[in-house]
Amino acid sequence: MIVSIAIALPRSPLRVAPVRAAVAPLVVNIGVVGPGKVGSAFLTQLRLAAPRLLRECNLQLSLRAVSDSRHMWLDCDDDALNGRLHGAQIWRPAELDEFAAYVAGREGEVAVLADCTASDIVANHYAGWLAAGIHVVTPNKRAASGPLDRWHKIARASDASGARLHYEGTVGAGLPVVQTLRDLIDTGDELLAVEGMLSGTLAWLFNRFDGSVPFSALVREAHAMGYTEPDPRDDLSGMDVARKLVILAREAGVALSLDDVNVRSLIPAELAEGSRDDFMANLGAMDAPMAALLADARAAGGVLRHVARLDGRHASVGVQVMGTDHAFAHSRLTDNVVRFATRRYCDNALVVQGPGAGPEVTAAAVFTDLLRVAGAMGVKRCAC
Amino acid sequence: MIVSIAIALPRSPLRVAPVRAAVAPLVVNIGVVGPGKVGSAFLTQLRLAAPRLLRECNLQLSLRAVSDSRHMWLDCDDDALNGRLHGAQIWRPAELDEFAAYVAGREGEVAVLADCTASDIVANHYAGWLAAGIHVVTPNKRAASGPLDRWHKIARASDASGARLHYEGTVGAGLPVVQTLRDLIDTGDELLAVEGMLSGTLAWLFNRFDGSVPFSALVREAHAMGYTEPDPRDDLSGMDVARKLVILAREAGVALSLDDVNVRSLIPAELAEGSRDDFMANLGAMDAPMAALLADARAAGGVLRHVARLDGRHASVGVQVMGTDHAFAHSRLTDNVVRFATRRYCDNALVVQGPGAGPEVTAAAVFTDLLRVAGAMGVKRCAC
Structure with a gap:
């Protein structure tokens, strides 16, 4: 046979x-x-x-x-x-x-x-x-x-x-992230904060989003190239990033659950339910709120980045305005970036950066x- | 007793x-x-x-x-x-x-x-x-x-x-550098190139060197703060960085010796010998050549960085002009940066960055x- x-x-x-x-x-x-x-x-x-x-x-x-x-x-x-x-x-x-x-x-x-x-x-x-x-x-x-x-x-x-x-x-x-944190903790360092760009998809979207095309067009493009999950809401919700933050928190001895993370979804409330096809057909509903966020960032002299942050027990995920001198402002393509601020790495963080997705x-x-x-x-x- | x-x-x-x-x-x-x-x-x-x-x-x-x-x-x-x-x-x-x-x-x-x-x-x-x-x-x-x-x-x-x-x-x-390279190699990845800022001292000097004060004044300042070795020539020669590059090469299976590294020392030939006191007294001899390097970098729209590079079997250490869009242009304080370009990390490198010196x-x-x-x-x- x-x-x-x-x-x-x-x-x-x-x-x-x-x-x-x-x-x-x-x-x-x-x-x-x-x-x-x-x-x-x-x-x-x-x-x-x-x-x-x-x-x-x-x-x-x-x-x-x-x-x-x-x-x-x-x-x-x-x-x-x-x-x-x-x-x-x-x-x-x-x-x-x-x-x-x-x-x-x-x-x-x-x-x-x-x-x-x-x-x-x-x-x-x-x-x-x-x-x-x-x-x-x-x-x-x-x-x-x-x-x-x-x-x-x-x-x-x-x-x-x-x-x-x-x-x-x-x-x-x-990227060497979990083991790096493990080594810091096991050798007696203390995690003060983690700040990360933990989604290659969202990194790509915000690296590209400069107002020249609507946000929805970028989501369509990312979807067509296979950068997003089959249903882009699985990326845009921020839940996948929140899972990663929970993993890092637990590694550092903070027993967080997914419910403890303050996740600000990018999905407009009216598109949260319904089929994938419905969502893709109505993507344009994201454009006005995203354009407003971009305008705010520019008024503040910064750029938009999708950031996960753990500070003590406080965990949050969502879009933030970053100053152009922040390392996250210089990320490229689908790079992930993780910054560990610890007692030993307090003036300048320990940073790991690079492609953070893909089968290989x-x-x-x-x-x-x-x-x-x-x-x-x-x-x-x-x-x- | x-x-x-x-x-x-x-x-x-x-x-x-x-x-x-x-x-x-x-x-x-x-x-x-x-x-x-x-x-x-x-x-x-x-x-x-x-x-x-x-x-x-x-x-x-x-x-x-x-x-x-x-x-x-x-x-x-x-x-x-x-x-x-x-x-x-x-x-x-x-x-x-x-x-x-x-x-x-x-x-x-x-x-x-x-x-x-x-x-x-x-x-x-x-x-x-x-x-x-x-x-x-x-x-x-x-x-x-x-x-x-x-x-x-x-x-x-x-x-x-x-x-x-x-x-x-x-x-x-x-910083997780040697183990990261070990893991890449052991899982079958292939190192194409390593590019690094491997000296905190030299990183600090070139992050600060903007022409507003002579290079020798920065060396004196770094020396006074304990950022340099007791004899700053041990940093400025580039030999310590060359040793690090040899270590990374061997980790990737390239059996280099220190003699194989093309090291461009920052020490003027007339100051290479002689006592430390003589060297410190005559530091000013570095200023004209360093000012010329800085002028060249600016003419090319870039900045000066002290860079170690391994490309196949070719290893070099010295000052380079980097474009302002290069990650090294955005380094801070005494940060070390290591970029691994591999078969898997070829579009964007795997980067580890952070303070790369200090007792703790x-x-x-x-x-x-x-x-x-x-x-x-x-x-x-x-x-x-």
Whole structure:
């Protein structure tokens, strides 16, 4: 039986022949949930980097299984994954815990699940997986920004088993944001404030919005280029940015929930409900209020930027007027910017900036998280 | 016998009573070489962060010994280190290998030496320490930018024993630079170019140099404020920046030596030799050439910045004219900036920016490195 699958899977087996090594390599068995854009990019990166990691770090990456919301493909790395699944492969309706058990089934080896979905349902499984000793790496914001009781349950499961949850890709994609904050806190620094441009889409819109064309035209253009979510309201609402701010707050020890964030949506109240098509047809309703905001910014000698801010326990997300001497005024394209003001970095902040969205850089964050798990299992990761 | 010491040592023992934990904490025995400004800041940070790390990460940090170039203080954490050493303490001429053996002498525990010197002599010991299973963390640039044969010997020792050398503080102090590059490379990205402002001193000088006062006056001011090395030529030569560029190159797999870097010194040839006092007395000789550079920059509509650049194997360090739309034109105070252009970050670079010098942030890099060693031994470091 040949089953065609539409996702981009690695063209050759990930597992490569072990080199002769004095010590047996650490074997990390990998399961990927959600082989969409990010998941596919992650699979490609794994395949390309695996030979070097085996040779230089004695780390053997073994792709065991891939699951989407309806199917799973097992034994991916044994002579398959050529974009088609062969008859010897098993596929069946996806049962995530069964999938996880399959990935984890090898004694003396490490199991890592990469959740490349944006699904709350998958996040519901983390605590169980971690309790079973299965590590989880993910750019999925649902767990780290979701209900606090679930988050605490996840933490307890991780504490009890020692299995790790890493989620660098949730904020700024591949930019070093979450780990940087972690290092500051763990070495005893104190977070005074975080200020960020955390949406590449909104950064692009406000970098471009100079009054020469209506705001709605820019939203249409961004939508056509694939810069926005399928429904641009998912960007314009600011909720995605708010999730990222909650994640940073929790990393710094501030137990915020999404409800605690003061989010000023860009969506006119009359367009908040209704279908996507209705929204796109009535985009023009945004133009007058946005033009007024721009006029105010100019009168104040500044520019408009979409900013997330955490100051103590006070968290807010929305459009702000920034002076032209502010670093955010000089951002470009879809750059994300995160400024950490801490006790040590108080005169000038610690700033991380760069493209904060896209399948490849998001997948790289997942991969970095996976390498942190391997590092915690003793795999050497330094150049010397 | 009471022996006064002038260095700032922790006011109370670092070791704190272990909390009840299901699993015994990981004990990391620490030896600090070079209790100067960075070393003292590191000792203070260790003392302040230790209780939380024990409570939350089950990591027990134990300061075992401190050594300067002439003395060593052993058993620092047992009821001493109140700024004075008591009679029960041992002190004697420092023998570094004996010192290391003392730190490493506890079965089943981890030993980490923090080299907070800038000494080549200390770097000569790394290979032996690593071979003996002692980890090394350091902001000392000598090993990672020094002779390649010593560097390779260090790498072989680390490979053989599994002990790690980490050196985040060598570039940008506490900014996440070395680890960020490591993560890019390990996940299969390819470095196209690095462009950096890697000297806080030179950044400050060129941020301030607008022609209103001669360049020599700014050097004198920076010297008086302690922004420069005791002999400002150590900054103005560009060699310290060149060392940082060599470190980044090697991290990306390019086996550069210091001799391979095209360094354009700011020191007029006639002032390169001679005493520091002679140099300071004749600083004015820099003014005409620097004023000419500034005039050229203005004619081109740009500003002067001291820039390090790696492009393939081509490495250069010196003053450049930057357009006012370049990110470096907007740097402030003593900020360092590092821009990584990679295959994934090609349209817009990945940028890390912030204060890149100072005892506290440099010590924090050493501490972060120490926590990476602990992480590799299984200590959990995530917020969840």
